Amino acid sequence: MEDNNDELLDEQNEAVEAQVSLPQDIQQTALAFLPGRVVFKLRAVCRFWRDCIQVPSFVDRHLNNALCFHQSIAFFTSVDDGLFCMYTFDPTTLNRKSLDFVLSFRFQMSDPCNGLVCAYDSRGAVEVLNPLTMKHVILPVSELQSRALSSEYFLGSVQSKNEYKVVCIRHRVRFLTFEVCTVGTQLWRAVRESANLLKTSKAVIVNDVMHWLLLDAASDFTRRILLFNLTDEIFSETAVPDTIKDHNLELFEGEGKLHLLAMPTKGSASEVSEIWVSNSTCTVWDHMCNITFLLPPGMRPHFLHKKKLFYGNQKRFYYIDLEGGGGSYINVPSDETIVSSGIFVDSLLLHSVTGLVDSRTLLMGSDYAGSSSHAAGSSSSDAGQSFKEAKSNRKMKWRLTRISAKKT
Secondary structure, eight states: OHHHHHHHHHHHHHHHHHHOOSOHHHHHHHHHTSOHHHHHHHTTTOHHHHHHTTSHHHHHHHHHHHHHHOEEEEEEEEEETTEEEEEEEOTTTOOEEEEEEEEOSOSEEOOOBTTBEEEEOTTSOEEEEETTTTEEEEEOOOTTGGGOSEEEEEEEEETTTTEEEEEEEEEOSSOEEEEEEETTTOOEEEEEEEOOOBSOOOOEEETTEEEEEEOOTTTSSOOEEEEEETTTTEEEEEEOOGGGTTSEEEEEEETTEEEEEEEOOTTOSOOOEEEEEEOTTSSOEEEEEEESOOOOTTOEEEEEETTEEEEEOSSEEEEEETTTOOEEEEEOOTTOEEEEEEEEEOOOTTTTOTTEEEHHHHHHTSSGGGOTTSTTOSSGGGHHHHHHHHHHHOOOEEEEOOOOOOBO
């Protein structure tokens, strides 16, 4: 079958070359500037284009262009075991761009990183996948998994080495264990054991560093930040600004920088929240703005993009405009739950990683396609059509709602 496909691509390649007079290096340059999902479809045009998008240097070049020109706002919702929905929105107009299904066979998902996400379940099964190409690499199960009460996974990149690392926090009886696995090495390494309590175990990733707020057991406030540098795998700590040490703090990423949302504590006379932004080493903090806005209970900030603060819970995805004071929110369908969100780019990453698995191949060979409780349909033969029908049935409500969040 593969030989027949190559012969067909050879014929198509000759036909395309007869019509396209541009040199191949110019074609590569043009392809590298196109949106990822367009490039991925064009791989079937001819063998040269197919082989081109599999070259690591082209994948890196395309990613750099996509980060500059093709970013989207995205959030992922869990529909059922093995099926996620990925909603993407234009970062300027906030109009919905696309709805895609993501197959992973897991329950939880990390925030996106350069078009990749990490999906995992409570049994220690974890994988890094590309929602665009539907390719994923399965990571090994750690020896420490059986000794942990629960585990959470976060995906980050090391730009200088062109690597992607998964960091796992394993919750044990009296302490936390941090483990790291470099995608492609298939090896977990324990890098830290700590009895320190985290306000929330969700990592906020800025460039090559993960951040967590540490709880001060004596005061019940969060006065220090734990940092983990993915490049050298070294932990460090830094303090929050003195003026907001007694505030309710939340970390979030925005435009490549670490931000702090400082809200007055319960019972405080103030109704003004502050946003602070740090320098690249988290040693200097600058006051960014004040807003007359408090996060409702159960809400958390996700990220800041183009002066808009995105936040929400499992059922609603909000934003507020820090300059204009307006905002809006999205209600997800009743049978969906938001599990992650962030800035998303359609990348072609993972092509050069060994051990790749095609999610669609697993679908055809699993009970998932035949399960009546899933949106995939009743059999593997009509899975594609069933996904198309399920996609058309997914309804989203995008309602503008004015939110009082004036900048002061």
